[in-house]
Amino acid sequence: MLAGWDVADTLSPREEAAIAWTETVTRIGETRAPDSVFRPLREHFSDTEIADLTLAIALMNAFTRVAVAMRQ
Template structure:
């Protein structure tokens, strides 16, 4: 696969702004392990292999267990995720695949049972961020692994 356009070079101001937004979110109230799961799940749903590759390597560097990474796609049937992680993954799916009816009260109540109001908002911004990255990377056909050295992902040993 060949990348269509280099969005970082052609619109560096937008790239830097989105990168700053994404980095700021990571300072929020949601633990890194959930941020990794969310990034992986949204990237799976959006068919963004560039981001899926990147965030799998990041999760590996963050000491996430390989089996849990493999189970993200089938998290509902896996016993490897806590209720808090399940709530975050359900919220990710609902916001990534927005339906005509929005987010159900049942899901919102379930998420509120696991996360604080601040955490729900921080998680929502994280989901917004990964969906933005997925969309630009899919549209421009970003090549999986092409930024590994820039982001230190080659250290994950998954090449």
């Protein structure tokens, strides 16, 4: 379902905001984390939750890059 999350009608607004943030942070070089994605995130998450989510996204992206680089 994640491949079509933006057209699925089964996710809550909170889940949609988290997934949108995940995509924009993962592609930060292209997206520059626009306010249009950050605003909905602020509606559903506290500052601490946003920081935790962003760190988790960054770590998973780092692990993926290491795995790819190590041919795993």
